[in-house]
Amino acid sequence: MTLPRFDQIRPKIEKHIREVKDFPKKGINFRDIMPLFTNPQLVNELCVVIADHVRHSVGHVDSVAGLEARGFLFGPQVAIQLGVPFVPIRKKGKLPGATIEASYQKEYGEDIVEIQEGAIKQGDVVFLIDDLLATGGTLRAAANLVVKAGGKVGEAFVLIELTPLNGRAKIPDVNLTTLISYDSA
Numbered sequence: 001m002t003l004p005r006f007d008q009i010r011p012k013i014e015k016h017i018r019e020v021k022d023f024p025k026k027g028i029n030f031r032d033i034m035p036l037f038t039n040p041q042l043v044n045e046l047c048v049v050i051a052d053h054v055r056h057s058v059g060h061v062d063s064v065a066g067l068e069a070r071g072f073l074f075g076p077q078v079a080i081q082l083g084v085p086f087v088p089i090r091k092k093g094k095l096p097g098a099t100i101e102a103s104y105q106k107e108y109g110e111d112i113v114e115i116q117e118g119a120i121k122q123g124d125v126v127f128l129i130d131d132l133l134a135t136g137g138t139l140r141a142a143a144n145l146v147v148k149a150g151g152k153v154g155e156a157f158v159l160i161e162l163t164p165l166n167g168r169a170k171i172p173d174v175n176l177t178t179l180i181s182y183d184s185a
């Protein structure tokens, strides 16, 4: 959150986030980022700013890993800006070939995410990216996957943090940057 350009872009991004009550089920206040994609210039600006943040605050990274599905909306563009590979982290059963998996707790029950074997090499520094941090289960599993593959999380970045859900508590070992924090879930 150190770059002044984050402060400049934040209000513009905030204007494009729509709140949808009771989606996907009653009691959930869904933060919809899709309106952002009606403004391709702003999406591009955002990805350039994130890449600059990586260069100046994180330093060298070997890859950008994004979480299905909404991490795929930004991750590849940031990776292209940085000139490094994009590593997709997908829900179980979607990636062909040999995979490495990590399970995680969701609000109800458990889920599994995977990467393809060889996508992260021993000693790689990985920049993790997703749209939103809620309970932190997803990022916890992603960080576990990176370590299991022999890599190291350089930093994790999310556009939105829902602070009352205390997701950060699940990833005390991960340096996390967020663009927008909401103090109501």
Ligand SMILES: O=P(O)(O)OC[C@H]1O[C@H](OP(=O)(O)OP(=O)(O)O)[C@H](O)[C@@H]1O
Residues within 6 Å of the ligand: 067, 068, 069, 070, 071, 130, 131, 132, 133, 134, 135, 136, 137, 138, 139, 167
């Ligand atoms: O911090 P957590 O409680 O783990 O929640 C955050 C995750 O939840 C959403 O993804 P979702 O699982 O809904 O999948 P989708 O992006 O494929 O819709 C969101 O995009 C994050 O990846």
Ligand SMILES: Nc1ncnc2[nH]cnc12
Residues within 6 Å of the ligand: 028, 029, 030, 031, 032, 132, 134, 162, 185
């Ligand atoms: N409130 C929320 N809005 C959008 N995506 C989410 N993923 C988990 N919680 C969410």
